[in-house]
Amino acid sequence: MSHLSLAVPAATTLIDANWLDYLLVVIYFGFVLGIGFMARRSVSDSIDFFLSGRSLPAWVTGLAFISANLGAVEIMGMSANGAEIGLPTVHYFWVGAIPAMLFLGVVMMPFYYGSKVRSVPEFMFRRFGTGAHLVNAISFAVAQLLIAGVNLYLLGSIVHALLGWPLWVALIVAAAIVLSYITLGGLSAAIYNEVLQFFVIVASLLPLTLIGLHRVGGYGGLKDKIAAFAESAPAAAKVAPAAQQLESWPGQALSGFSSSFLSVIGIVFGLGFVLSFGYWTTNFVEVQRAMASKSISAARKTPIIGAFPKMFVPFIVILPGMVSAVLVKEMIDLKGGGTPAGGASGEGVKYNDALLLLMRDVLPNGLLGLAIAGLLAAFMAGMAANISAFNTVFSYDLWQRYIRKDHSDDYYLRIGRLATVAATVIAIFTATIASSFSNVMDYLQTLFGFFNAPLFATFILGMFWKRMTATAGWVGLSSGTISAVVVAFLSEDAFGSASLGVLGLSGQGASFVAASTAFVVDIVVSVLVTMVTEPKPASELKGLVYSETPKEDLRDPEEASQPWYQRTMPLAGIALLMVLVLNFAF
């Protein structure tokens, strides 16, 4: 490491990596760039056909579907939650993601795929026209920039922890790498890289989990240690009681509600139905992968097949967080109410450091390199997915639709490239904001969560109620979003000190209530506005609304001849059953 410390005279590093670890990281980058070069050199139709995903089997698109989401926020955020509140974090997966992914595949995908739109905001345009489209496209584009910044910040903090570079140098280098990764590989190689990334992540986090559990004496030992910790922690640290950390239900440690009944309602309706359905069924980053499939059946199966590995992701993300909180010295100190120095940011240990610190403490050199490669891969792919999705929506939904129509192919490709570079530069700035005010970033994410809840309400109402008017579309969407923001301001801490504390809600519970309010307000306002405005003629609604679409357009005729394990509905049924079993088991 001497050559590195020559280049940048830096502080001591959080993780002691040696040449073996760097070798594994370099090999990964070699593969990623290799895929990019192969994709670039071979522009023949047949290879293009291969890389674009249209010929890929459903297990590949299914893995790419969950991989696009397995970025910084998921891995670091969920392990941080695991360290802080324990098992209730699984609700983000088993109540949140899985039912929503199944719903996307079973109910909503036929409309997205059948209407041949190329982005989710475009569906909004076809169903509701300009107003709703603008609200959706702009809020999505801005959210992608901010989330790209969060991914970049976490990517930079890994580089900082690894090499000891100052954070701003790490940010710029990481952004340059991601930019070349996007422009070199292009969209076409993205699915390949995402699938590859999935396997590297599992190959690194699974050993980390198993060794971590071995160190604390298995799952039984982990439970005992968490129970003992909760007993002895000082009251000021507000550690949740062991029973709340070790049972997923009723999940009061997550919702922050004092009543266990309300906590269950809040998690099922607020997190499960409103927030997660809103995210998974309307988020273009995710839906894009399924839209690229070769048939309506493959498109529907993409999120359903993705649901199977997704339900086991919590075991390799949340469990290491829980282990870290009872095994790593700094994490024990932090959870006990202390303020240990150090951490990835260099400004004190945070819960986000749980995974990195556990890696430092239990992985030998070699496996450590694999884990670093996995994390870098996840954040790069996450940021690349955000920027690519931003690029598509900006170029086609905003620039071409509203600013410069009817230009050549090359013109929009050039705009797309400029948008990519601009988005990367903006992401560096949002990453800087995230590094100095980590809480501001949380609030912004909470805020953008509010856009998803009314979006889902408008989509679902628009898909099944043909009378719903274009005016109702954008009025419902805006009033739903505004009502969520109002609730967040009235709560105790959803916007930190800016919140007024009129309503006795805090933590995740406040977001659940805000999102649920947005959903209900959106539905009510949409219905009322529809009553006094003109609906679109039924002829324009074919493929967009259930009652106006021929039933055979929503199904794949070939599916009936396939064996049961390749059909949409049986697969969805099995996934639902498995996730119910998991909910009862933990």
Next chain:
Amino acid sequence: MSDKTTSTKPAKKTAGAFDIRNIIGSLLGLYGVILLLAGLFADKALDKTGGVNANLWTGIVLIVVSALFLGWARVKPIVVPDEVEKVGDDPTRPAPRRRSGGH
């Protein structure tokens, strides 16, 4: 997905290195071999892992998984069809127009 398109052509073109299973198989295999060697010869750091040779075991598992992927790709190769249909563009969709068509 692809096995029935083969029969008539004598020399069928397979995806080869582009097959994602071959890419996954080679990366995991390479990692597996390196970790296996590290487990045998490098510092085992048994105090960190609680007495388990983690590199060795992970290496062995990765080599097995890699063999499964490479074997799967060999048993059921993906065949590239000679002709690939163009995606039918929807005229109402705002996308860059193909150069041949119109404005």
